Amino acid sequence: xxxxxxxxxxPFSILVTGATGFIGSRLIxxxxxxxxxVKGLSRKKISDTKNVKYVQADVFDPKQLxxxxxxxxxxxYLLHSMEGSKDEWQEFASREKxxxxxxxxxxxxxxxxxxxxLGGLVHEGSDLSPHMKSxxxxxxxxxxxxxPVTELRASIIIGAKGGSYAMLRYLVERLxxxxxPSWVKxxxxxxxxxxxxxxxxxxxxxxxxxGKIFEIGGPDKMTYEELMRVYAAYLNKNLFVIQIxxxxxxxxxxxxxxxxxxxxxxxxxxxxxxxHDTVVTDDSITKIIPLRLKSVRESxxxxxxxxxxxxxxxxxxxxxxxxxxxxxxxxxxxxALGIIGTTYYWLDDRADVYDPLWILASVVWFxxxxxxxxxxxxxTRLGYMMAGVLSWVTLAFWLFDNYYxxxxxxxxxxxxxxxxxxxNFIGIAVxxxxxxxxxxxxxxxxxxxAKGKPI
Numbered sequence: 001x002x003x004x005x006x007x008x009x010x011p012f013s014i015l016v017t018g019a020t021g022f023i024g025s026r027l028i029x030x031x032x033x034x035x036x037x038v039k040g041l042s043r044k045k046i047s048d049t050k051n052v053k054y055v056q057a058d059v060f061d062p063k064q065l066x067x068x069x070x071x072x073x074x075x076x077y078l079l080h081s082m083e084g085s086k087d088e089w090q091e092f093a094s095r096e097k098x099x100x101x102x103x104x105x106x107x108x109x110x111x112x113x114x115x116x117x118l119g120g121l122v123h124e125g126s127d128l129s130p131h132m133k134s135x136x137x138x139x140x141x142x143x144x145x146x147x148p149v150t151e152l153r154a155s156i157i158i159g160a161k162g163g164s165y166a167m168l169r170y171l172v173e174r175l176x177x178x179x180x181p182s183w184v185k186x187x188x189x190x191x192x193x194x195x196x197x198x199x200x201x202x203x204x205x206x207x208x209x210x211g212k213i214f215e216i217g218g219p220d221k222m223t224y225e226e227l228m229r230v231y232a233a234y235l236n237k238n239l240f241v242i243q244i245x246x247x248x249x250x251x252x253x254x255x256x257x258x259x260x261x262x263x264x265x266x267x268x269x270x271x272x273x274x275x276h277d278t279v280v281t282d283d284s285i286t287k288i289i290p291l292r293l294k295s296v297r298e299s300x301x302x303x304x305x306x307x308x309x310x311x312x313x314x315x316x317x318x319x320x321x322x323x324x325x326x327x328x329x330x331x332x333x334x335x336a337l338g339i340i341g342t343t344y345y346w347l348d349d350r351a352d353v354y355d356p357l358w359i360l361a362s363v364v365w366f367x368x369x370x371x372x373x374x375x376x377x378x379x380t381r382l383g384y385m386m387a388g389v390l391s392w393v394t395l396a397f398w399l400f401d402n403y404y405x406x407x408x409x410x411x412x413x414x415x416x417x418x419x420x421x422x423x424n425f426i427g428i429a430v431x432x433x434x435x436x437x438x439x440x441x442x443x444x445x446x447x448x449x450a451k452g453k454p455i
Contacts, residue, residue, distance in 0.1 A: 011037045012037045012038065012039045012053050012071060012072075013037075013071060013072055013073040013074065014031060014036055014037070014038045014039065014072070014073070014074045014075075014076070014204070015038075015039045015040075015041060015068065015069060015072040015074070015075045015076065016028050016031070016038055016039070016040050016041065016076045016078065017041045017059070017075070017076060017077055017078050017079050017103075018041070018042075018078035018079050018080075019040030019041055019042040019046070019054060020040075020042050020044065020046065021078060022157075022159065022161050022162045022163070022193070023078050023118060023157075023193065023196065023197065023200075024040070024076070024078045026159075026193060026194070026197045027076060027078070027197050027200055027201065028040050028052055030197050030198070030200075030201045031201055032049075032050065032051035032052050034201065035051075036051065037051045037052075037053070038051060038052050038053070039052075039053050039054070039055055039068070039072065040052055040053070040054045040055070041054075041055055041057055041068050042054060042055075042056060042057075043056065043057070043058055044056065055067070055068040059079060059099045059102055059103060060098065060099065060102065062102055062105065062106060065102055065103065065106035066106050066109060066110060069106050069107055069110045069112060070110055071110075072107075072110065072112050073112065073113045073114065074112070074113065074114045074115075074116065074204060075103075075107055075112050075114070075115050075116070076115075076116050076117075076118075076200065077100075077103060077115055077116070077117040077118070077138075077142060078117075078118055079096075079099055079100075079103075080092075080096060080135075092130075092131075092134065093130055093133070093134040093137070096134045096135075096137070096138050097134070097137060097138070097141065099138075100137075100138045100141040100142055101141055103142070104141060104142055104144070104145045104147070107145075107147055108145050108146065108147060112147055113147070113148075114147065114148050114149075114150070114210065115142050115147050115148070115149045115150070116149075116150045116151075116152070116200060116203050116204075117138070117139055117142055117149055117150070117151045117152070118151075118152050118154060118196070118200065119135045119136065119138065119139045119151055119152070119153050119154075120132050120135040120136070120153060120154065120278070121153040121154055121155045121189070121215055121216075121217065121278040121279075121280070122135065122136050122153060122276075122278075132276070139151045139213070143211075148210045148211040149211065150203050150209045150210060150211065150212060150213075150214070151212075151213045151214070152196070152199055152200065152203070152214050152215075152216050152285075153213065153214065153215050153216065154191055154196055154216050154217070155188050155189040155190060155191055155216075155217040155218075155278040155279065155280070156188045156189075156190040156191070156224075156227070156278070157190070157191055157192075157193050157196055158190050158191070158192055158193065158296070158299040158300060158303055159192065159193025159194070159299070159302075159303050159306075160193075160302075160303045160304075160306035160307045160310075161307075162193060162303075164190075165300075165303050168227065168228060168231055169231070169304075169307075171228065172228050172231045172232050172235065172237065172239060173235065173237075173378075174375075174378040174380060176237065176238065176239065176240060180225065180241055180242070180243055180244070184223060184224045184225040184228070184241065184243065185223050185224075185225060185243075186223060186224060186276060186277050186278070187221055187222070187223055187277040187278070187279050188217075188221070188222065188223070188224060188227065188277070188278045188279065189217030189218055189220070189221050189278065189279045189280050190217070190218050190220065190222070190227060190296050190299065191216055191217050191218040191293065191294075191299070192218060192293070192294040192298065192299035192302065192303075193299075193303075194294070194302070195216075195218065195291060195293055195294055196216065198289070198291055199214075199216055199285065199289055199291070202289045203289070206288055206289060208288045209285075209288060209289075214282070214284065214285040215280040215281065215282050215283070215285070216280065216285055217278075217279065217280040218293050218294060218295065218296060218299065219293045219294075219295055220295055220296045221279050222296065225241055227296065228241070229241075230296050230297060230300065231300055234297060234300050234301065234304070322440075322444075323441070323444050326437045326440050326441050326444070327376070327379070327441065329433065329437045330376060330384070330387055330434060330437035330438055330441060331373055331376060331377070333391075333430050333431075333433045333434040333437060334369055334372055334373050334376075334387060334390075334434060335373070336430045337369060337390075337391070337394060337427065337430055337431060337434065338366060338369045340423065340426065340427045340430065341362070341365065341366065341369075341427075343420075343423055344362070347419065347420065347423065348416070348420050349417060349420075350413055350414050350416065350420075351414075352412075352413035352414055353413070358413075365390070365394075368386055368390050369390065371383075371386060372386040372387040372390060376441075381442060384438045384441045384442040385438075385442060387434060387437075387438040388434075388435065388438035388439060388442060390434075391431045391432075391434035391435045391438060392431075392435060394427070394431045394434075395428060395431035395432060395435060397412070398424040398425075398427045398428045398431065399424075399428060400412050401413070401416060401420075401424050402416070402421055402424045402425065402428075404416075405421065
């Protein structure tokens with residue numbers, strides 16, 4: 001077993017993959033501040049910092065991997081392929097398999113003495129989701145060679161810039177009424193990201209951890225619904241949860257994608273991992289590495305304060321200003337549409353507007369306007385999508401209501417009088433503005449999501 005002193009004297013003998021990621025960036029900071037010199041592997045080119053040398057390499061390129069692993073004694077494997085385009089995500093399991101195989105082959109070739117891997121908390125015999133099967137398979141691939149592997153299996157990890165925390169935060173902050181599938185009743189054991197990083201860092205000098213699998217989790221066991229309620233209580237908010245058993249993980253991921261900045265490609269595997277209970281059944285790691293584990297509320301508090309003190313930056317002030325302007329325009333135009341729509345019942349002299357079907361359509365139309373305004377205030381893609389569909393339908397309706405002006409035939413109801421005709425033209429102009437604003441905002445939000453920017 002390599003001692004801490006020996007590792008500190010051997011420059012850059014520790015490699016951390018996923019150097020810019022949620023866990024990797026924190027681990028590098030922890031190790032470098034403890035006196036180690038560390039290599040950080042990333043696909044991007046990054047400038048070196050004190051005690052940290054960054055190497056650019058693609059894990060799918062064996063030659064680049066060999067160069068990155070040269071001189072490394074201990075390698076942290078923190079890679080995944082959950083994000084990307086829809087086609088890439090559908091192939092994530094095969095991509096993760098190739099990554100792990102390439103890494104093991106290169107590590108064996110250059111003489112790496114140990115691999116430390118962070119996987120997901122799974123139990124033998126469970127009917128695992130594709131994501132969790134892949135996480136388990138990666139661990140098995142890495143352990144299939146001659147290099148001793150330490151695998152830490154974690155439940156939900158709570159920390160600023162983490163996918164699980166982001167999904168929790170945005171869902172609770174943006175929705176007072178939550179429509180959830182059955183997976184919200186699955187038990188989990190959330191753990192603070194700082195505690196995960198501490199376990200990873202301490203494994204280096206603990207000989208008892210070599211070649212073994214450990215389960216890690218925080219002190220609290222709770223369902224995901226309870227986790228959402230804890231966060232809602234932290235925000236002093238009331239949360240109403242409606243459970244719908246037939247809502248699948250795929251539909252849930254699309255819902256999360258529309259409500260939060262968490263992309264469906266990342267939400268899907270995160271939700272997949274919540275389908276089964278993820279609680280610690282063997283806490284032997286706590287005896288090897290004693291640690292006062294942070295509670296869920298503590299973890300949420302730390303993550304929230306960190307997000308507030310160091311939020312992601314918007315690259316362009318102009319871009320942010322344009323977003324705010326469009327945000328005001330769409331809300332104003334939706335309110336204007338609602339006001340214009342009421343004139344059917346105090347300005348329109350046609351009996352058709354009191355037809356039961358017309359009244360039902362009006363109720364639905366006004367409801368969608370209200371829901372659009374509420375969700376738009378929370379800057380969700382769902383809100384912009386609803387506003388876009390509503391404005392297109394409204395635009396078409398009022399155009400058809402004025403069809404007689406050009407063709408002399410009324411399509412929707414009896415021919416409107418001159419005042420209603422003018423009203424329709426005004427409504428057409430407002431609906432057109434709403435169409436443009438909703439289109440701009442929907443695509444701007446997608447860009448921000450892809451860049452991980454706040455809105």
